[in-house]
Amino acid sequence: MRNTQQRRIILKKLKKHKDHPGADVIYSEVRKELPNISLGTVYRNLEMLSEKGTILKLEFGSNQKRFDPCPEAHPHFRCLSCGRIEDIPGGMELPPVEEKTWSKGKKITGYNLEFTGYCKKCSKNLK
Amino acid sequence: MRNTQQRRIILKKLKKHKDHPGADVIYSEVRKELPNISLGTVYRNLEMLSEKGTILKLEFGSNQKRFDPCPEAHPHFRCLSCGRIEDIPGGMELPPVEEKTWSKGKKITGYNLEFTGYCKKCSKNLK
DNA sequence: CTGAATGCAAAGCCTTTGCATACGG
DNA sequence: CCGTATGCAAAGGCTTTGCATTCAG
Numbered sequence A, B: 001m002r003n004t005q006q007r008r009i010i011l012k013k014l015k016k017h018k019d020h021p022g023a024d025v026i027y028s029e030v031r032k033e034l035p036n037i038s039l040g041t042v043y044r045n046l047e048m049l050s051e052k053g054t055i056l057k058l059e060f061g062s063n064q065k066r067f068d069p070c071p072e073a074h075p076h077f078r079c080l081s082c083g084r085i086e087d088i089p090g091g092m093e094l095p096p097v098e099e100k101t102w103s104k105g106k107k108i109t110g111y112n113l114e115f116t117g118y119c120k121k122c123s124k125n126l127k
Numbered sequence C: 001c002t003g004a005a006t007g008c009a010a011a012g013c014c015t016t017t018g019c020a021t022a023c024g025g
Numbered sequence D: 001c002c003g004t005a006t007g008c009a010a011a012g013g014c015t016t017t018g019c020a021t022t023c024a025g
Helices: A005-015 A023-033 A039-051 A120-126 B005-015 B023-033 B039-051 B120-126
Strands: A056-058 A066-068 A076-079 A085-087 A107-118 B056-058 B066-068 B076-079 B085-087 B107-118
Touching: A005 A023, A005 A039, A023 A039, A039 A056, A107 A120, B005 B023, B005 B039, B023 B039, B039 B056, B107 B120
Parallel strands: A076 A107, B076 B107
Antiparallel strands: A056 A066, A076 A085, A107 B107, B056 B066, B076 B085
């Protein structure tokens, strides 16, 4: 994997995010430093980085894929109103899956867990 | 909400599924009984039914939305190789979220949990 | 009757891909 | 040098939507 300028800056921008941006957000931010970068390159790099395990690709109930600079699987919270995605701190432990009967014969490699609801701001506006 | 022939048959077809079909699968099955139904109608109905809480819309890491005739949130297993989605039996209980600090100020309405890996068949082929 | 639901087709959104060119190691 | 990565633009997959028409209640 080559260490290109594009890849370096994409990763740098992603790492600054606490929210979990989509490719479009990363694209427009990287464009400030590399005005000629193409959206395709952003997609290719985010994909590649998540395959290598450097970042995490989130594919939850949003029509857009989001990216997380932290590569370890961890739970998220998604606001159904504004779409905001937050990390849930403090590794929430899941029941061990290996010994469960449903997992017999399967090879479990990971999990995705998200809680849905309304964030602080949005739950105020709901009332 | 009107009780149209289309809606009735869409629901009937979905209920026969143990796997979790996408709109396209439902469409082609309903077409056998209603050759003139349109894909748009299938989408509109599946959407409507999931909003009413009759069925469940699954939006996990697949580019396609899948539907589950069982309306209660429950964990799933998704095969990374063949895309198959299975229910995980026996309500896997999650840690209660209400008292957690991260949920302060939020209104939590649900969760999505899926395990990923390789199903029986695919894990054999992998070796 | 009347508004909710349908069929049709076009448009939308996000993402992927083919290809010639550029550039990192 | 060589092959990976890029930029560009077009195509792709799934889903949504506008509009005239139909049909359930």
